[in-house]
Amino acid sequence: MITTAPRIVTSRVGLADSFTLERYLATGGYEGLRKAVSMAPADVAAEVNKASLLGRGGAGFPAGRKWSMLRKAATTYLVVNGDESEPATFKDHMLIENDPHQIIEGTAIAAYATGVAQAFIYCRGEFALGFERLQQACNEAYAYGALGADVLGSGYALDIVIHPGAGAYICGEETALLESLEGKRGFPRIKPPYFPAAVGLYGEPTVVNNVETVSSLPWIVTHGGDAFAALGEGSSTGTRLFALSGRVERPGCFEIEMSKTTFRDLIFDPSLGGGIPGRKELRAFIPGGVSSPWFGPEQLDLGLNQEAVGQAGSMLGSGSVVVMDSDTCPVRAAWRIARFFNRESCGQCTPCREGSGWIEKIMHRLENGLGREEDIALVLDACDNISPGLTWPPKQTTICVFGPSIPPSIVSVAKMFPDELLVHVKEGGCPFPADVVRRG
């Protein structure tokens, strides 16, 4: 169902000067922060709790609960994760380029609510334009008085540093991000300690929130947590950005009301994805980024609800939906995903470092007709040695969740398209048309 829910984080998208302070102020900018600093920090946190805002980074952890876990200490930090680097995921990218002030304001609200005096926004290094606009917005916010020693005249002091990444996907993993921010190689930290809220940046308690998460905060504070919670259903409240790509007429980033809208709406509604070009059939789709198990046509009517998707055996994850039509080779798609993980594995722990390479090699052979029938079981067993049991939610032999992100696409192909896999082996090559995906 296509609802008439308000655009909470994308209200300025489409305006040519959406990233400027002038436009931001003209469209209600910094009013959320002004209201927040007039409240007690605990009351701001209470509003966010009421909104039951789920983290938009991928894990979907309730933002209010994350804040409440912050260990009391003399020094605490807030880090905003803008290292969006996964293939087909481009929602934060859009927010950073189009509405950087909203991120600054949301960051300031989150910092105020959690009692933090120093925040960092870690922006993916490849977002050259986005980084420039974020930095510009940050400078403007200081000049405007929304940041600095006296935030909007409230006496609350906050500094924000915009930090560019150096081109590693793993730095989107929150503990690797913290290492990178500290100037070290981006290796995820081993657990325990389990949460940055206990031991984070420079060893101090740290809240790590996603760009989209903090972008929701100005609206929540302005309109109240209840208004946000009134949208959506169950635990999945409010609106959320979905990055739709692959074989659809209108690929793009859409803000839709959670739970009520279905995958079918997202992919086929003329106001959203607009269906598959050339009247081809939908073969499969990835519901939540390349680390999520795939869905087929039978899951199209699932609502975009975190719990429902989880129960169906996948996740909404990073909010990227990739559509494959009947011309798309699922084996090639899985290989491309495996190649991505191979290139981006940080190299710290063995199963991921070595396993990602081996899996990529086997998938490459299978796709290119050099596979053997036993390679199908072999690649699944290699996956099993990274993610024992190949269960959902996954177990792991690795330090971080990068490892168990590798198998889902392989397992999906093996489960959903065993015949197509065998054809690759028996016919000694890929039976699908080459022109569709051989671009990269």
Next chain:
Amino acid sequence: MWCAVADIVQTPPEISITVDGRVVKADKGELIISAAERAGVFIPRFCYHPRMKSVGMCRMCLVEVQGPRGPSLQPACFVEVAEGQEIFTESEAARKAQEGVLEFLLLNHPLDCPVCDKGGECPLQDQAMSHGPGESRFVEEKRHWAKPIEIGPLVLLDRERCIQCARCTRFAAEVAGEPFIDFAERGDNTEVAIFPGEPFVSYFAGNTVQICPVGALTAAPYRFKSRPWDLEQVETTCTTCSVGCRIVAQSSAGALVRYLGVDSEPVNQSWLCDRGRYGFEAVEAPERLTQPLVRSSTGFVPATWNEALGAVADKVLEALDASGPAALGFVGGSRLANEDAYAWVRLAKGVIGTDNFDAQLGDGLPAELVASLPRATIAETLAAGTVIVLAGDLREELPVLHLRLREAAANGGLRIIDCSPVATGLGPVATWMPYKPGGATELARRLVATEPGERVVVVLGRPSLAESPDDVAAAAAVLATAWPSARFLSALRRANVHGAIDLGCAPGLLPGRVRLEEGRAFFREQWGSAPEHRGLDTAGMLEAAASGELKTLVLVGADPLSDFPDHDLAQRALERVDFLVAVETALNASSVHADVVLPAAGYAERGGTTTNLEGRVTRLAAKVVPPGVSRADWVIAAELADRLGADLGFESLEGVWAEIERISPTHSGCTMGALSAPGALDGIVVPIRPESVQLTRRLLLLDPIATPGIDSVEEQGAPLTTGAAMSPGVEPAPGQPPFGGDEDVFEEGESLYEGEGPEDEDSGGEEVAPRAGGAAETARPRSLRFDPGAWAAPVPLATGDEHRWRLVVRRALYDHGTLVQSAESLAPLVRSQELRVSPQALRELGVETGDEVRVRSGRGEIVVAAVGDRGVPAGVAFLQFNAAPVYDASASALVDWSVPAVEVDLEKVT
């Protein structure tokens, strides 16, 4: 396998866990991997090393741990034990995970084991057999890289073999504090790399080779030399410096080929410096002497022992007749084993009757000071509240002590105050308090005025060879007087200098740190004779030789032309002396001038004991045969005594040690049986104090992966501990304390600082009563006591000329001395001679870095390239000792040993 290890000093484990169904006791905070190990359950591992922080990277040690939500796979090297924890190391899930990790590790690992140094002692090989899947299912091509890459002077990296366990990178960063290697690239292209243009230049680089669990890092001196199954080994003590690291010396086909550090808890905890590690090359050097040499009109002529010893004896008797015992002198002893040093002392002081004996070469501290200061062990030093370092650069002189101090400061918060005229390697972790040469006493006075002085340990050595040791001694006296509870750790650097001093290789001292006047009667009874008069130290002997008063000089493992700081004096002395005898392993700058050269057995060619800077006596082991007809020093001394008409009665090393233990108050109770006991491999600190007796368990013995190579070596023909082989019948009965009857010695002592005041200082050597059994009627004399009044401050500088530069001369680890120069891998590593001054001074002199500067002192002048160095204060000129192959271009050409601080003029060479 290794012999049983005694677990004597241990607190009882507090926690119960279940490992594979067995209830196991564990210590709170202990890691699952080590708790399981002590219970006999080996969990496979690569990245885990007991001496470094766990990182849980290799994932080889995954085991199933029962949790509230069922069992989960956890890295045993990272998870601490918890009461009631259930652990499954061999469950189906654990086994599959372990096999999976091993298969992953082998994907890209080349199967070049037949040509890999590690093959046969390789944890990857071993664990592929014990915990691997048997066959690889990998059919693709392995990763290829150029190899090997020389990442540092002696370390080569084969990136294809690397399994990215980060042991080497963690060692460099955490332990050595020299993070020159790190990971580069990512995914399965991850490699260990150096930064562009910054090679892995570290005195400790060899440790990364030792702990590498595959053949990725290899050491140039051992590469392709041997296969593990051709190696034999003994455990012994490194005698390159006075830290006394425990090592295994490994040989192949009768030649030493490798040393590996043994995890001795109180001393080196498995680490070594490269000078020690590769020093075996000097033992195997082609220049080694193989027979006695006697000078003729045409030069050296090879001689028999009979001829050579006869010639020496004739000359000694001649000098005795003509001028009395004071005309003879002995320099050396600190490179020898205790038994050797004692034999020479007994010959000199008990047979010839001269007290002219000095183990130091004017480059140390007064022996009576070193022998009398209240001592600290390394462990006590690391546990101190404040450590004051008043010594040379420990990284250059006592590298592993530096390593232990640095690590304790960097990772444990140990407070170090570095009193040094120029910056040292401790810089990043210590507070540097610079002083001008000659100003140590003044600095000590400032320290006692500003520091609380609680739980202080002073690391005391010789900060510079161009200032008088008297000033340092006076500074020590100031500290000891102001802070009666302060302890001292000697930083004299030569291997067994402390053992030699303890045994009387110093003027005015008799064995057991006994003053000549107080021990003369006793030793006359024991030896039949003892010196009438106090003798000369090395400087005094050289002066006496130069003036013609000293006729015969015996160098026992000493090279004054290279090592005495005042080269001019040494040269005049050796030119003038009538008869020069050198007992040496190889010809060096001094021994080429000798009239008779007696070839001595070298390191690992003879047994015995050695004493480190703590006073820790450990056993040395013989592994290879001495070249030619060279002999152990104690045999040479005994033979010479025989020709002088005296029978020392020495028949074996054990016999010599038994005599030392019997008559020296310092060594009382430290019997060969005690030294050979299981658990005493780390030695015994003398004099025996209850709190310093530490019977230790060896982490390394428990963890065969920590130092691959020690555990894997075939044992044919090689005694693993020297104890059993050399002292049959001394093994303690089961359940008995290993040191025999002196049970009070083994009661756990109080901690170092508890209840200790000046009045307790006497507890030193007196816990153990002298043994009966000597025929002596006179009671065994006491060791000397520290007397601060004896070390008055020296006369201040005569000139104090503001326009002159105070000279600092220090040793570097690699120099033009015999040991380094006869080790072919180390010889090229000597840094070139340069003058270091502050960058400001460089400008004042009107020179650029690298320009030549003339350095002139009252003694001489040299021309040397100047370098600006922010670690050198204004008014100070810093030169390395022994940094030039020619002595008249070396710092020793400038030093006048008799002045409080050497001053120099600097001038641009135009």
